[in-house]
Amino acid sequence: MEETLSMVGKAKTNANIGEGLLESSGSKCKSVVEWNQVGGFGGTMSTIVKMLSEVNINRKHNMILRPKMITNDHHPEVVVFSALDSILNSTLDTLKLVRESISWTNIDDYNYSLKSRSYTQHVDTIKNLSLQGKLGVAWWLRNKTMVKGVIPDVVTHNYLINGLCKVGELEKAEWLVREMSSRGPSPNSATYNILLKGYCTINDIYKARDLVSSMIVDGKENMVTSNIIIHHYCKKGRITEARSLLMKLTDENSKKNLVASTTIMDSYLKNGDASLGLTIWGEICAKQVDVVAYNVFIHGSCLNGDVIVAYKFVNKMFKTGLLPDRFTYNILINRLCKLRRIDEALYLYTVMSRMGVDPDRVSYATLVQGLCMIGDVDMAHGLLNRMLEKSMVPRPVTWNLIIDRYGKQGDKRKALYIRDQMMINGVSPNVFTYNSLIHMFIKGGEIDEARSLMKEMLVAGGPLPDTVTYNLLVGAESKYGHLYSADEVYEDMKKRGYKPDVITYTELIRGYCLRGKIKEAERILYIEMLENFSLVVVDHVPFQILIKKYFKVSDFNSAYGVYQTWFNYVGANKDVEPAEKNVLDGNNHVAERPIGNLLDLCTIYYTMGHPYFDHHVKMVNDALYVNGVNNVIVAETDQWLDVEEDMA
Structure with a gap:
């Protein structure tokens, strides 16, 4: 950099000399003066290039004028232009060196000068740029150093290839590996393993296998190679191929790869194949x-529910x-908590402490979840305090578990206290925190408090609500008969880009039915929900509410119409549970037998869980007796009553 500043100083001096000569000769040429006015070559590269262009133009102009002036015997001018021409030649050579030493705009911040830095500094810069993801600059710098005769080592190249x-720039990585093979430094096993991992990341298994084959031929394959390719096969569920490949990659006379074998065993156990896992x-x-x-x-045994085997291996x-x-x-501990064997999990917690193994966040979070699952929230709160005493700040999910459990128990004071402690310890409440509190207030009938929390999320910079948040408010407003407010929440939900789901529509239908507004309930069912059936997974609940x-x-025809809609929808929708579809398929004769509509509806009503089945059977019989078809329907009714007894 000192050399660069020296060159710039010479250029300034030459420019000042030229300026004096120009003034003495009365010339109008201002090129050199303009260079000095831009800040002593302190401008950007684009400014310097522009000045260079002007210098070349003026230089050509001087060459044209020189013969004419000599012919006219203007000797002073000849002297001036000869001196200026000499200055310009020197300045252009100086500026050429300056331009080569100035980095392009993308690396101005690094103040990099190839001549002023050592080899270690060169390669360290390339490594750091690669780690930071600034691959374009790292690539340019690598090429520039090689032009100057400085070849970065293989480790530096590996950093760039890894980046x-x-x-996903696998083509550039491949090109760089090929260039390393031809120009140096020669790729090593790590180079090929990085490229192999890149192929596995983009799931290009064919190139991965070809690369492994070439590595074996060149003697570059090692245990890391086996681990990468075996892990990829197991991740894709191709465990048998992984095992076969490991047999080929492993030399029988050498030590087998323990890591790869463990990976295959883990995959077998996770898939529930304990026998092959044992093999x-x-x-x-x-x-x-x-x-x-x-x-x-041990983990595989726990996943398969065999805790006894897990204990045996601990003894081993x-x-x-x-x-x-x-x-x-x-x-x-995790498996015992899932089995609700919390006492055993707590015992292991004390054992690990006595054995000198300190519990971590995972240990405490698992125990807190297990305790909240069985309702022992006070002990979970105690574990939370123990974490804070050990300077372990729990993640939001741990706080939310305790808040949710206190909320379900109706202990609003403790739930809000945990929320406050959460914020004091620097953990921001998320949408699950707010949903737990909103559910708590709704359960206690405090709709205004629930609305305030919702407003806090939307206005006060809290986490944005989700579909669950809106469903809680829609359900609460509908339950308490605030249909206008429920509709407002529903419209706001759509306005903000949230997609209503089956729970949203079910709560609206339930609210309208409770207030006797069946037409509005039909509008929600037929227009709002079923017209968007491709976007909504619908179950039987909204139909059941309307049929009831x-x-x-006593509007049996409308009830049957809803049933038919449900049946047609189930026939076209693959997301409905098979049990529901089987029930409807069993009643497929309804459309062919209009006289049995009411009886079939009665059966559907029973199937959907109505407690007054006998009453409705009598009501159906009375209705059909009036139509003069008593004998036929009574026999069928007896059959359905037999079905009822069988089902009981």
Whole structure:
């Protein structure tokens, strides 16, 4: 950089000399003066290039004028232009060196000068740029150093290749590896393994296998290579191929890859194939087994619900001289909590502390979740306080579990206290926190408080509400008969871009039916919900609510129409549960037998859980007796009553 400043100083001096000569000769040429006026070459590269262009134009102009002036014997001018021409030649050479030493605009911040830095600084800069994701600048810098005869080592190239693979630029990474092979430095095993991982990331298994084959031929394949390709196969569920590939990659005379074998065993156990998992375990036991292999098998046993086997392997760990680590205890505690065996989980928690293994956030969070599951929220609160005493700030999910449980128990004071403690410890409440509190207030009948929390989310910079938040408010307003407010919340939901789901429509239909506004309920069902059926997964509940309402007002024809709509919808919708579809398929004769509509509706009503089945059977019989078809329907009714007894 000192050399650069020296060159710039010379250029300034030459420019000042030229300016004096121009003034003495009375010339109107201002090029050199203008260069000096831009700040002593302190402008941007674009300004310098512009000045260079002007210098070239004026220089050509001087060359044209010189013969004419000599012919006219204007000797002073000849002297001036000869001096200026010499100055310009020197200045242009100086500016050329300045331009080469100035970095382009994208790397001005680095103040980089190739001549003033050592080799270590060059490669460190390329590595840092690659890690920061500034691959364009790193690529340019790598090329520039190679032009200057400085070739970055293979580790530096690996950093750049890794950055390219992370952003999906596999073609550039491939080109760089090929150039390394031809110009140096030669790629090593790490280079090929990085490229292999890139292929696996984009799921290009064919190129991955070809690369592995070439690595084996060149002697570049190692255990890391096996681990990468085996992990990818297992991740895609191709466990058999992974095992076969491991057999090919592993030399029988060398130590087998413990990590790859453990990965395959883990995949078998996660898929519920305990027998093959045990087979792989036998192969692993032929090698030196570590704690990770034990943890994998213990985790697989817990996933398959076999805690006894998990305990047996813990005992084997002690016998072989291996001690369970934090992961071992967390695996067992997690499974015991899911089985609601909280006492055993708490006992393991005390054991791990006595064994010198400190519980971490996962340990505490798992126990808090288990305690909240069985309703022991006070003990969960105690564990939360213990975490804070150990300077472990829980994640939002742990706070939310306790807030939700206190809310469900109706303890508003403690729920709000936990929320305040959450904020004091620097954890911002999220949408799940607000939903738990809103549900608590709605359950207690405090709709105004629930509205205030919703407004806080929308106005006061809190987390934005989600569909669950809106459904809670829609359901509460509908339940308490505030249909206008429920409709306002529903419209605001759509206005803000949220998609109503089946719960939203069900709550609106329920509210209108409770207030006897069946036409509005039909509008929600037929227009709002079913017209968007491709976007909404619909179950039987909204139909059931409307059918029950029609039965209560003895409007059997409308009830049957809703049933037919439900049946037609189920026939076209694959998202409805098979049990519901089977019930409807069993009643497919309804459309062919109009005289049995009421009887079939009665059966559907029973199937949907109505408590007054006998009453409605009598009502159907009375209605049909008036129509003079008593004998036929009574027999059929007896059959349905027999069905009722069988179902009972």
